[in-house]
Amino acid sequence: MKVTVDQDKCCAAGTCVLIAPEVFDQREDDGVVILLDTAPAGNLHAAVRECAAVCPAGAIHVGEDA
Amino acid sequence: MSAPADVLVVGASAAGLSTAEALRRKGFQGGLTVLGAEPHLPYDRPPLSKQVLSGAWEPDRAFLRRSAELSALNAEFVLHDPAVGLDAEARTVHTASGGVLRAEAIVVATGLRPRTFAGQDGLAGVHVLRTLDDALALRAELMTSSRVVVVGDGVLGTEIAATARTMGLAVTLAGPQPAPLESQFGPLVAGQLAELHTGQGVDLRLGAAVTGLAERNGRVTGVELATGEVLPADVVVVAFGAVPATDWLAGSGLKVDNGVVCDSWCRAADGVYAVGDVARWYHSGFHTLLRLENRTNATEQAGHVAATILGESRPYTPVPFFWTDQFDVKIQVHGVLSADAEVTVVDGDMAQGRFVARYRRNGATVGVLGWRMPKQTRVRRQEVVDAFTS
Numbered sequence: 001m002k003v004t005v006d007q008d009k010c011c012a013a014g015t016c017v018l019i020a021p022e023v024f025d026q027r028e029d030d031g032v033v034i035l036l037d038t039a040p041a042g043n044l045h046a047a048v049r050e051c052a053a054v055c056p057a058g059a060i061h062v063g064e065d066a
Numbered sequence: 067m068s069a070p071a072d073v074l075v076v077g078a079s080a081a082g083l084s085t086a087e088a089l090r091r092k093g094f095q096g097g098l099t100v101l102g103a104e105p106h107l108p109y110d111r112p113p114l115s116k117q118v119l120s121g122a123w124e125p126d127r128a129f130l131r132r133s134a135e136l137s138a139l140n141a142e143f144v145l146h147d148p149a150v151g152l153d154a155e156a157r158t159v160h161t162a163s164g165g166v167l168r169a170e171a172i173v174v175a176t177g178l179r180p181r182t183f184a185g186q187d188g189l190a191g192v193h194v195l196r197t198l199d200d201a202l203a204l205r206a207e208l209m210t211s212s213r214v215v216v217v218g219d220g221v222l223g224t225e226i227a228a229t230a231r232t233m234g235l236a237v238t239l240a241g242p243q244p245a246p247l248e249s250q251f252g253p254l255v256a257g258q259l260a261e262l263h264t265g266q267g268v269d270l271r272l273g274a275a276v277t278g279l280a281e282r283n284g285r286v287t288g289v290e291l292a293t294g295e296v297l298p299a300d301v302v303v304v305a306f307g308a309v310p311a312t313d314w315l316a317g318s319g320l321k322v323d324n325g326v327v328c329d330s331w332c333r334a335a336d337g338v339y340a341v342g343d344v345a346r347w348y349h350s351g352f353h354t355l356l357r358l359e360n361r362t363n364a365t366e367q368a369g370h371v372a373a374t375i376l377g378e379s380r381p382y383t384p385v386p387f388f389w390t391d392q393f394d395v396k397i398q399v400h401g402v403l404s405a406d407a408e409v410t411v412v413d414g415d416m417a418q419g420r421f422v423a424r425y426r427r428n429g430a431t432v433g434v435l436g437w438r439m440p441k442q443t444r445v446r447r448q449e450v451v452d453a454f455t456s
Contacts (some may be wrong), residue, residue: 009127010405011389011391011396012389012396012398012440012441013113013303013362013387013398013440013444014441014443014444014447015229015362018447021374022221026440026441026444027259027441028441029349030396030438030440031396031439031440031443031444032440039106045195049091050091053084053087053088053091053365053369054084054362054365054369056112056361057112058110058130058131
C-alpha cells in the first residue's frame with residue numbers, strides 16, 4: 001500500500017487522525033495533514049482505506065500496487 | 067438479516083457517493099445504482115463558496131473522485147435524471163426521463179434546495195449557491211460587477227461575503243441576527259466574526275429583516291430592509307437557508323417533516339433509508355430527531371447506513387462537526403453550540419486571533435469551537451465525547 005496526501009486540498013478536519021493516528025498527524029499552526037507513514041503495515045490498511053473514504057476533502061489517496 | 071440483492075442510491079453527491087463506496091468497502095457485491103439529478107459526476111460542495119467561487123480552483127478540482135476510482139466501484143451512475151417519485155412499499159423510483167428503477171434497498175440522499183424569495187426566479191442578477199453550475203454562474207457575474215449584497219448571516223452567506231470581498235467587490239452582508247452566526251456561536255465569538263468581516267471591509271447591515279428585492283426592467287437593483295432602507299446592488303446572493311429536497315417524495319408513503327423522518331438506524335421504512343442533509347433521524351444519544359447540514363455527516367452517516375443495510379445493528383449517534391473558512395480564518399465546531407451556553411477560551415487567545423472556546427451548559431461540555439487552531443480543537447473534541455457518553 002502506498003499512501004499520498006494532497007495538502008492543498010486538506011480542510012484540516014482531523015478525521016484521519018481520529019481513525020489512524022499511527023499514519024496521520026496535523027501541523028501545529030494550520031492543522032493541515034502530515035503523512036507519517038507512506039507505506040503503512042498490513043494491520044493498518046483497513047483503517048487507512050477508511051481514512052481515504054471518509055476524508056471530507058478527498059485529500060487522501062491509497063495506491064494498492066506499491 | 068441478509069444483504070439485499072441490489073441497492074439504489076438516490077442522490078449522487080457526497081452522501082450518495084459515500085454510501086455506494088461504503089457498501090463496496092464492506093464487501094457488498096450486489097447490484098448498485100446511483101441516480102443523480104445533475105449532469106456532473108459527484109463533486110464536493112464546500113469548495114463551491116470558496117475556491118471555486120474565487121477561481122483559485124478550476125471546477126474539476128471539486129470532483130470527489132477520479133473516473134478510474136468511480137469505474138472501480140462497479141456501480142451504474144444514472145446522471146442528469148432527477149427522481150420524481152418513490153413508492154416505498156414497491157421500492158420503486160420514477161425518474162424525470164420516464165425511467166423506473168427498482169431495488170431491494172433504497173437510500174434517499176437528495177440533499178437540500180436553497181430557500182428563495184417569492185418571485186426571484188427570472189430576475190436577472192439574483193443568485194443562489196448550491197450546485198457547481200450555481201457557483202460558476204455567480205462567479206461569472208461577480209467578475210463583471212462591483213457591488214454585491216449577500217442576504218444571509220449564516221455559514222454560507224458569510225463565506226460568500228468573504229470570498230466576494232477577496233475578489234475585490236464592495237460587499238454588504240444583510241441578515242436578522244445582531245452578529246453573523248450569533249444564534250449558534252453566541253455573542254462573544256459572533257462578535258469576533260463580525261469584527262473579522264468589518265476589518266476586511268465587509269459592510270455589515272445586520273439586525274434588520276430583509277423584506278424583498280428591488281428591481282427595474284427585470285434586473286435586481288437592491289435589497290429592501292424592514293426599516294424601509296434599500297441596499298443598492300448589482301448582484302444579490304440569496305443565502306438564507308435551505309430546505310430538504312423532499313418534494314419528489316409526496317405520496318411515497320414516507321414520513322416527511324423537515325426532512326425524511328427516520329428511526330435511530332436511519333431507516334425511513336422497511337428497506338428504505340436516508341442519509342446526509344435530507345435525513346432527519348432519531349439521535350438516541352441526544353434523545354431527539356436531528357438533521358445535520360454538514361459535510362462530514364454526509365460521509366459518516368453514509369458509512370453507517372451501508373453497514374445497517376448489510377446487517378449490522380447500531381444506532382447512529384455521531385458527535386456533530388462542521389467547519390467554515392472565512393478570509394484566513396478556519397472555524398471548526400465539534401458538538402452542538404448554543405447562544406446561551408457558557409463560553410470559556412481554553413486554548414490560545416482571542417486577541418491574538420487563535421483560540422479554542424469551550425461551550426458548557428448545566429456543567430457539561432456541549433461543544434468546542436476552534437478559531438485558526440484546528441489541531442488543538444480536534445484534541446479538545448474528546449471533552450465533548452466524554453460529556454456525551456458519560
